[in-house]
Amino acid sequence: MTQLAERTTAETEAGSQLGRVSHWIxxxxxxxxSGRSGxxxxxxxxxxxxxxxxxxxxxxxxxxxxxxxxxxGWRATSLSKRTEIMFRIRNLVEQHRTEIAGxxxxxxxxxxxxxxxxxxxxxxxxxxxxGVPHLMKGSYSEQASGGVDVYQLRQPLGVVAGITPxxxxxxxPMWMFANAIATGNTFILKPSEKDPSASIxxxxxxxxxxxxxxxFNVVHGDKVAxxxxxxxxxxxxxxxxxxxxxxxxxxxxxxxxxxxxxxxGGAKNHMIVLPDADIEMAADAAVSAAxxxxxxxxxxxxxxxxxxxxxxPLVAAIKERLPKxxxxxxxxxxxxxxxxxxxxxxxxxxxxxxxxxxxxxxxxADGREHSLYGNGSGDGGFYLGVSLLDRVTPEMDSxxxxxxxxxxxxxxxxxxxxxxKLVNDNPYGNGTAIFTRDGGAxxxxxxxxxxxxxxxxxxxxxxxxxxxxxxxxxxxFGDLNMYGPEGVQFYTRAKVITSRWPDPxxxxxxxxxxxxx
Ligand code: NAD
Numbered sequence: 001m002t003q004l005a006e007r008t009t010a011e012t013e014a015g016s017q018l019g020r021v022s023h024w025i026x027x028x029x030x031x032x033x034s035g036r037s038g039x040x041x042x043x044x045x046x047x048x049x050x051x052x053x054x055x056x057x058x059x060x061x062x063x064x065x066x067x068x069x070x071x072x073g074w075r076a077t078s079l080s081k082r083t084e085i086m087f088r089i090r091n092l093v094e095q096h097r098t099e100i101a102g103x104x105x106x107x108x109x110x111x112x113x114x115x116x117x118x119x120x121x122x123x124x125x126x127x128x129x130x131g132v133p134h135l136m137k138g139s140y141s142e143q144a145s146g147g148v149d150v151y152q153l154r155q156p157l158g159v160v161a162g163i164t165p166x167x168x169x170x171x172x173p174m175w176m177f178a179n180a181i182a183t184g185n186t187f188i189l190k191p192s193e194k195d196p197s198a199s200i201x202x203x204x205x206x207x208x209x210x211x212x213x214x215x216f217n218v219v220h221g222d223k224v225a226x227x228x229x230x231x232x233x234x235x236x237x238x239x240x241x242x243x244x245x246x247x248x249x250x251x252x253x254x255x256x257x258x259x260x261x262x263x264x265g266g267a268k269n270h271m272i273v274l275p276d277a278d279i280e281m282a283a284d285a286a287v288s289a290a291x292x293x294x295x296x297x298x299x300x301x302x303x304x305x306x307x308x309x310x311x312x313p314l315v316a317a318i319k320e321r322l323p324k325x326x327x328x329x330x331x332x333x334x335x336x337x338x339x340x341x342x343x344x345x346x347x348x349x350x351x352x353x354x355x356x357x358x359x360x361x362x363x364x365a366d367g368r369e370h371s372l373y374g375n376g377s378g379d380g381g382f383y384l385g386v387s388l389l390d391r392v393t394p395e396m397d398s399x400x401x402x403x404x405x406x407x408x409x410x411x412x413x414x415x416x417x418x419x420x421k422l423v424n425d426n427p428y429g430n431g432t433a434i435f436t437r438d439g440g441a442x443x444x445x446x447x448x449x450x451x452x453x454x455x456x457x458x459x460x461x462x463x464x465x466x467x468x469x470x471x472x473x474x475x476x477f478g479d480l481n482m483y484g485p486e487g488v489q490f491y492t493r494a495k496v497i498t499s500r501w502p503d504p505x506x507x508x509x510x511x512x513x514x515x516x517x
Pocket of ligand 1: 163164165167168190191193221222223226227241243244246247249265266267297298402404430471475
């Protein structure tokens with residue numbers, strides 16, 4: 001199972017040939033034939049380590065054919081057998097968590113502890129899906145009418161697809177495929193082209209666990225592959241996680257083509273700190289939630305909204321913590337924050353620092369002053385140190401856009417009402433949090449805030465796997481949230497059966513409208 005890692009590392013070290021990441025179709029690795037590919041970098045060194053094949057429309061169609069062919073057999077496989085396989089997948093992922101984390105660090109750049117955390121949260125989705133016999137239970141009403149029973153089943157949809165972002169190359173696929181295959185669908189994963197190796201390793205583990213050929217497929221690529229998914233009528237549902245413009249496009253195109261779509265988009269997550277909050281605790285939470293994973297988390301805190309006179313001491317407490325954050329390569333156990341995913345992304349994030357100060361914000365900490373910054377322009381990594389912008393206002397570019405990097409913004413408002421209005425007026429509504437000791441304020445916040453996931457003295461309120469994950473407003477297009485009970489609902493559809501086993505003694509012709517009473 002370590003072959004993939006060993007091969008690509010050896011090739012890279014030899015410098016003669018880059019590792020190649022190919023597709024996984026029908027239970028085996030399949031080299032791309034389109035002639036198109038993309039680069040994969042080690043963000044800690046800035047060097048290209050691999051190339052990833054980009055699928056053509058025909059290659060995607062072949063994967064759909066294979067998945068479509070596998071569907072009848074897989075949906076007919078007993079619940080008990082599917083459960084056994086889900087348990088095996090769960091155990092193999094847990095057994096190989098260090099290797100999976102290694103791929104995440106090597107291609108995304110996140111530090112090892114964070115990568116292991118990602119795998120652990122993904123694992124919880126596999127554990128939830130191990131309960132599929134219970135999750136698939138229907139309902140039964142006896143004697144709905146004389147001698148008539150009515151019952152509801154949930155059945156899988158067929159071939160379903162998942163399109164995933166760069167920032168969680170293992171967890172987000174697990175958010176999707178765990179419930180999708182446990183409920184009897186066959187699955188095509190189109191991972192982010194920036195960090196594609198973890199998905200192939202997962203595919204190998206699924207095969208080892210006994211997932212039949214064609215049930216789980218990985219097809220790499222760019223917009224061509226995504227459009228092929230959206231256009232193919234054999235694909236019944238699409239789950240997407242990524243940026244808002246692409247999420248909107250996926251939702252509109254997918255639904256127009258008759259698919260069920262859940263498309264999760266970007267975020268701007270606010271953390272309100274009330275004057276009565278414990279400042280040290282709020283500062284610890286803000287720093288952890290803003291800079292963890294270099295701010296490349298859809299639930300990262302990107303804006304602290306300081307209410308009243310809490311602002312000065314809170315900014316001072318945050319500032320005091322910043323120089324202690326150790327930035328470095330993800331595989332260095334000392335590092336707390338790694339590089340950003342690509343040079344382009346790092347430069348885009350850094351551009352908001354100049355824009356912020358030009359538009360009147362205070363640049364309290366400038367990540368470009370970090371000794372590792374700038375190396376990415378030559379042969380170094382894509383680093384940017386932690387940055388803090390204070391006195392940000394709603395019309396500034398840094399506030400109007402999702403930065404998705406290690407930049408925390410502070411906005412100062414006078415009252416709780418102004419703070420909630422800021423959150424509610426923002427086009428995104430993924431996560432939000434309030435820090436206070438006032439139960440009444442926390443309760444009011446939970447009632448009136450316009451966001452899908454709310455933390456009360458919890459900065460990153462990602463729901464556990466037996467709830468479901470989803471934002472409001474421009475953070476989610478679709479009707480059902482991801483994973484958990486709503487994930488099961490998304491990947492299944494209801495069938496209601498009305499049944500009579502006639503008693504020949506009471507049978508007769510009746511042309512009247514069927515009655516229940
Ligand atoms: P992205 O939208 O650029 O890419 C996501 C996926 O869409 C990738 O597989 C990519 O290949 C594909 N894609 C990109 N451009 C496309 C296009 N024009 N047409 C069709 N497909 C396209 O997102 P990203 O940069 O990989 O990830 C970061 C974004 O994801 C951030 O906005 C972040 O907030 C968001 N995100 C959201 C959540 C959530 O749960 N709401 C979770 C993680 C990440």
